[in-house]
Amino acid sequence: MKREQCKVLIIGAGPGGYVCGIRAGQLGLDTIVVEGEKPGGTCLNVGCIPSKALIHAADEFHKAKTFRGDNKLGISLLNPEIDFVKTQKWKDGIATKLNTGVTGLLKKAKTRLIQGNASIIDGKTVKVVTSEGEQIIECEHLVLATGSSPMELPSLPFSDHVISSTEALSLTDVPKDLAIVGGGYIGLEIGTAMAKLGANVTIVEMDQQILPQYDADLVKPVTDRLKKLGVTLHLGAKAEGVTTDGALKISTSEGMQEIAADKILVTIGRAPNIKGFGVEDLDLKMDGRHIAINDVCATSMRNVFAIGDITGDPMLAHRAMAQGVIVAEHIAGKPSVWDKRAVPAVCFTDPEIVTVGQLPSAETKTAMFPFAANGRAMTMEREDGFVRVVYDADSELVLGLQAVGNGVSELAGEFALGIEMCATLTDIADTIHAHPTLGETVQETAHLALGHALHI
């Protein structure tokens, strides 16, 4: 059996793993990344990137459809159509391009990428089954970056008919009736896209609100838009199973209902991938269903690290990437630690929601500035939504920044920078924001909080 040695062995080439691999390589550490699928992980292959591609295509198609009849812009268009197979091919092309990119970046950093399934023998030894056979890799430092998988409902086991987000992003036909179980961001993003592509979408959520982790103010513009798009929402409803003709059975306060469905998409969350490849035998300390880590992502076993979705919420690519950098630098002897003040989160719903830092609470004050008073929003025919700042009344320290609105995902950078730099309201209010942009609203929100908004 082939045996290899390295300083750092990373299992998983998702955003956490491959970034850790690049950084470790940059720092001169002899590093191997093992990946069973294509490099890039969920994010690049069956998550962030493909979903954004489909959302874009759906938006474009939906826009085209609005030009069929009378419209304010005076554009006329005859029956636009979409070749969804072609759309998917385009989407896959982006993923492939990025796969290749990741492979190239690892190579450039002199980090070896081994295609194969890893199983852990002990904290320093890993067996990898590749197309060429088995090999043993011995390492000084082991980094677990195995990610997460869509969760299944016992009453709705995955099948051709009941699918997860992975399959939903690879459909070659737009389903006529799509039932979605779970009103979190994944279900909403795919559901909205499918609705725009022409599907008849029904979303079933157990909570009394979609996106239950956010407050009602942030969610309302999304709910309004879903209704305009003809999406049916069943709130406080529970999925009970599938009928013989494929319909989704749900129980609501009004009793049992059946929802016709060509496909049932289950998006109730994601579970960490920590079983089936020997992690359990390491007997690592757990934090609920996730692996417990400290501020350098070290687990309870010496020289074994964990990053990304297996370490818990928020399960976001950019968090995993930041962790990957910290682990690589820590192994290289640098004093890096997790000291982030905030992890930004974006829902690519319509309109988009971006949140950074604290949401409103009894201890904080907030100010909210609507896009209805923003010129750029008007020129884009999207005046729904707002920017909100959460701040400490005494020190004027900005504790949180949120927005809901068309295209506000691009404000995530300013928001995160503001929070990490410990900006005060005055810092933001006194920074010139370019006109005419949606970003001006951020400055106006700070002005508003300081009691002297200029444009409202």
Place this chain on the structure above:
Amino acid sequence: MNILAIKLPDVGEGITQAELVEWNVKVGDFVREDDIIAAVMTDKATVEIPCLYDGTIVQTNGDIGDSLAIGSDLVLIETEAEGASVEPDEVEQSTPEPAVVEEVKKPAPAAEKVVSVVEKQASTPSTSAPAMPRAEGAPVLASPALRARARNSGIDLRLVHGTGPAGRITDADLDQYAQSPSQQNGSANGSGKAKREGTEEIKVIGMRRKIAERMSKANANVPHITVVEEVDVTALEDLRAKLNSERGDKPKLTILPILSAALSRAVYDHPEMNAHYYDEKGVVIRHAPVHIGIATMTDAGLMVPVLRHAEAKCLFEAAQDIQDIADAARKGSANREQLSGSTITISSLGPLGAIVTTPIINLPEVAIVGVNKIAIRPVWEGDQFVPRKMMNISASFDHRIIDGWDAAVFVQKIKSLLETPALIFVEA
């Protein structure tokens, strides 16, 4: 509505001016009759000035430390009360020159007001270096770049005091911490001790200013001659112990009443020592009564309450009086009588009394006797060393009036009285 003036009342006998030491009101304050509006200080006492009317303060005259003329307008008050109305000054509140008395013999007011002005750097407060650690779990406000810098320097940002907006830690804060880390982080320099930066400006006003003036006047004008002599106080201490053990209800005797008695006895033979010298008039006034100033430390500073007619007091009376006047001085309740009129002064620091001191004359007196601490020392007595209770006295004299010879003779006289205490009580 009337605008009436509240004038600075005559707060002491025969004085023409008083130093403003405290404002209790500011322009715009509503005050009631008998509210205290300010405090002024004369040579001997601090006096609070009550308000005479209900009304609103429209003008205050003078800054803390200014000398105000008796009878000048202290404040103007807008009131319903009847009286001769006055016009507020057109000038800004910050330039209340009219009420300030120019003292002819003194240098410019600015130099007079503040004896030693040291530059204050507001940007480097002396307290910021050894910063308080943050509470467990409290957020550290610092930019990512600064956090990285701190990590690379091995500095725990939780220990760094932030001076930026909202308590944000700035690069300067980190610089300062790196130069002078607190005890919690001794690794950044060898000693682990904080280097302190910055200065603090303390305005020299009130008592302290008075003391400063008197001291510099005495030291500048009077050529001092200081004579130090050692005194064997074994017999005196034995006597004192005996008297104290049998004192009953009487106050405990310290060395001061005995020394006062000795001084009273000594100046009977040396009347030139119990005198005031008025150099500008060219006259020395010798006093028959012996009023002994007792230099006393108070919270406000050095005061010299007076033991009056020490020559006519028995030891326990003197002990009681010294205790009373010292208490009064410390409490700030001493009256003018208790604080003036001394003819000669004793300066004693008790157990802190050192070996030698160089007392400064309490003008216009001509002699001051400093008492140093008592210690058991070996003394050669013919064929052997014996342990004796020894005490030095350090006496200063106005050398313009007192010659060295006379000073030495006077000190020898005191020594002789203290070493053979019975002599103190022998009729002169």
